[in-house]
Amino acid sequence: MTEHEWRDQAAGYAMGSLEADERQRFEAHLAECGACRADVASFREVVGLLAYGAPPASVPANLRERVTAEARRVRPLPRPRRVTPAVAGLAAAASIAAVVGLGALARARSEQRALAALLAAARAELAARDSTIAALLGPELHVVSLSATGQEPSVRVFWNHPRSLFVVTAFNLPPAPAGRVYQLWAIPKDKAPISMGTFTTGADGRSTVVVPVSSAVLEAGFIDFCGLTVEPEGGSPQPTEAPRLLGTWRHSE
Amino acid sequence: MARQQATRLEPDTGERDLDLLTRMAAGDQGALDALYTRHGGTAYALARAILGESADAEEVVVDAYAQLWRTAGQFDPSRGSVLAWLTTITRSRALDLLRCRRRRDSALDRMVVLAPPEAAMAAENSAEREEAHALVRRSLGTLPEPQRRAIELAYFRGLSHSEIAAELNEPLGTVKTRIRAGLERLRAQLAPLLSEVQS
Numbered sequence: 001m002t003e004h005e006w007r008d009q010a011a012g013y014a015m016g017s018l019e020a021d022e023r024q025r026f027e028a029h030l031a032e033c034g035a036c037r038a039d040v041a042s043f044r045e046v047v048g049l050l051a052y053g054a055p056p057a058s059v060p061a062n063l064r065e066r067v068t069a070e071a072r073r074v075r076p077l078p079r080p081r082r083v084t085p086a087v088a089g090l091a092a093a094a095s096i097a098a099v100v101g102l103g104a105l106a107r108a109r110s111e112q113r114a115l116a117a118l119l120a121a122a123r124a125e126l127a128a129r130d131s132t133i134a135a136l137l138g139p140e141l142h143v144v145s146l147s148a149t150g151q152e153p154s155v156r157v158f159w160n161h162p163r164s165l166f167v168v169t170a171f172n173l174p175p176a177p178a179g180r181v182y183q184l185w186a187i188p189k190d191k192a193p194i195s196m197g198t199f200t201t202g203a204d205g206r207s208t209v210v211v212p213v214s215s216a217v218l219e220a221g222f223i224d225f226c227g228l229t230v231e232p233e234g235g236s237p238q239p240t241e242a243p244r245l246l247g248t249w250r251h252s253e
Numbered sequence: 254m255a256r257q258q259a260t261r262l263e264p265d266t267g268e269r270d271l272d273l274l275t276r277m278a279a280g281d282q283g284a285l286d287a288l289y290t291r292h293g294g295t296a297y298a299l300a301r302a303i304l305g306e307s308a309d310a311e312e313v314v315v316d317a318y319a320q321l322w323r324t325a326g327q328f329d330p331s332r333g334s335v336l337a338w339l340t341t342i343t344r345s346r347a348l349d350l351l352r353c354r355r356r357r358d359s360a361l362d363r364m365v366v367l368a369p370p371e372a373a374m375a376a377e378n379s380a381e382r383e384e385a386h387a388l389v390r391r392s393l394g395t396l397p398e399p400q401r402r403a404i405e406l407a408y409f410r411g412l413s414h415s416e417i418a419a420e421l422n423e424p425l426g427t428v429k430t431r432i433r434a435g436l437e438r439l440r441a442q443l444a445p446l447l448s449e450v451q452s
Contacts, residue, residue, distance in 0.1 A: 011433035016345070017407040017414050041333060045447050046440045048337030050408050051295050051344070052389035054302035059294050063311055067289050070319040071282045077323050174323045205324075242353035 010036050014043030020248065077174065077205050153205065155245055157184065157196075157226055159213065166196055170207040176200055176230050183235045185243070186217045187225040194220055198235040224248065270335035271328075278326035285322055291382075292336060293318075296343045302409050303347040304354075313350065317343040348411035385446055392442040400435035403428055 009026045012018045018026060030036055153173035159166055168184065176182050181200055185193035197211035217223070227243030229236075270291070276284035296317055300310035320342055328338065393401055399421075406412045406420060414432070418425045440447065 008429040008433045011436045012407075012414055012429060015404075015407045015432060015436070017412065017417070017432065019413050019415060022414075042440060042447070043436050044333050044341075045337050046436050046443060047408070048334060048340045049385075049389050049439075049443055049446055050393075050404070051299040051336075051340040052386040053393045054295075054298040054409075056386075057294075057298045057301040057310075059297045060311055063297065063314060064286070064289055064293065066311065066315045067293065067318040068282060068286055070315060071285045071322050074319070074323060076278050076280055076325050078326065172324065172327060174320070242349045244349065 006033070006036055007039065010039040011043050014040050014047050074174075077203065153245065155228055155247075157247070164213040164218070166211045166213055168197075168199060168207070168209045168211065170199070170201050170205070172205045173201045173207065174205055175203060179233050180230050181233055181235065183229050183231040183239070185227045185229065185239055186220060186223045187227055188220045189224045191220065193227065193239055195235055195237070196226070198231070271330055274321075274325045274328050274335055277322060278328075285318065288321070288335075289318060292339055295336075295382075295386075296339055299340060299343050300347045303344065303351055303411075309350055310347070313343060313346045316346055344408070344411075351411060388446065389443065392439050395442070396435050396438060399423075400431045400438070403431040404435045407432060 006026075006029060009018065009022065009029075013023065013026050013030075026036075030040065153170065155168065155170045155173060157166055157168050166184075170182075173182070181198040183198045184196040186196050187193045194214070194216045196214070196217060197209075199207055199209045199211075201207040226247050227239070228245040229239045229241050229243055231240060268287070270288065273284040273288045273291075277288070293314065296314045297310060300313040300317075304310045304313065317339060321339060328335070332338075393404075396404070402421065403417055406417045407414075412420065414428050415425055417423075417432075418428045421428065
């Protein structure tokens with residue numbers, strides 16, 4: 001592709017008007033082209049200002065109250081942490097062990113039981129992580145990344161075929177509102193979406209879950225897309241909103 | 254020069270958008286209120302231009318600000334301005350709703366018409382921001398009609414290049430070039446507003 005054509009792509013990319021396959025090709029090019037990255041960044045600012053071109057609208061008086069009410073309800077997410085929960089758990093167990101060593105013998109027994117429970121929980125979590133990793137390392141793996149424009153959450157879905165498992169990892173995905181969950185959908189061409197399962201994220205916006213692949217998904221044949229929606233607790237038989245995140249499946253090496 | 258422009262654009266408290274975002278990340282609700290005063294009207298007008306119906310447009314703005322509030326600490330200024338972030342979120346949510354609606358009811362096929370430069374502004378806008386709005390409108394107005402139409406279809410209706418080509422009955426390559434040429438022209442004309450970002 002000539003330089004001129006890449007320049008057209010940069011504008012379309014900032015505008016969000018590229019076709020899905022074009023976007024993927026351009027993103028691969030962006031990774032190694034500083035000039036195009038700079039072009040995209042400056043076009044993005046222009047696109048941002050286009051909002052000023054919208055016809056003036058008188059803002060409903062209660063909108064400010066609704067916006068600020070949301071802030072009273074939830075706290076901002078903490079900045080991404082470096083320590084993983086499992087490691088933090090073990091560190092907490094170690095510090096409790098140090099305190100117990102100095103404490104009275106009588107109290108030590110119950111503390112010991114608590115400690116054993118804590119260690120068991122940490123081990124269970126590590127075992128779960130091991131099996132997650134094992135599922136990720138298997139051969140014949142499909143992977144799909146769900147993404148959106150701007151600084152948005154990212155969700156990856158790994159499909160381990162031999163073990164018939166989906167492994168879902170989410171980052172920057174705020175917890176679903178109370179009474180609602182995230183639901184993943186396998187979307188075959190020209191057919192209704194099929195539920196892949198539901199999950200939630202923690203206050204840190206992260207989640208890793210392993211869900212079995214349902215027979216409905218296996219029988220659907222070729223799956224084109226994978227989408228994420230927010231649904232009432234327990235999930236919906238069919239999505240009740242347009243996907244907030246969408247990705248296409250691709251084969252791993 | 255760049256700093257002057259930034260000041261001219263953000264007269265409300267003298268603070269930059271980025272400073273407000275930093276305070277928001279620390280849980281300061283007053284900073285959110287200030288950011289709403291500054292850009293709430295723009296976000297609402299944008300959602301309204303895409304969705305038409307005001308109940309949905311309000312929902313989109315509440316949602317967009319909620320996301321800004323929750324993820325303020327993760328904002329990366331090297332990737333662009335706060336305004337671009339807010340309008341990107343607002344636009345993508347509004348377009349999601351629009352696509353969903355379009356599937357439900359394909360009859361709903363409106364065209365957004367951009368307002369002429371002299372149109373009255375929403376009361377909340379400060380004089381300085383009115384000036385910025387007017388400059389964007391004037392600049393859009395000076396684009397050759399085919400460029401402006403292609404940009405409107407992409408921006409307010411979320412159409413892809415091939416959908417725009419079908420809508421306007423024009424070759425795909427022409428549409429791509431029009432969008433690029435239009436954005437380049439706007440970039441030159443809006444330089445006074447953009448210098449803030451590049452500084």
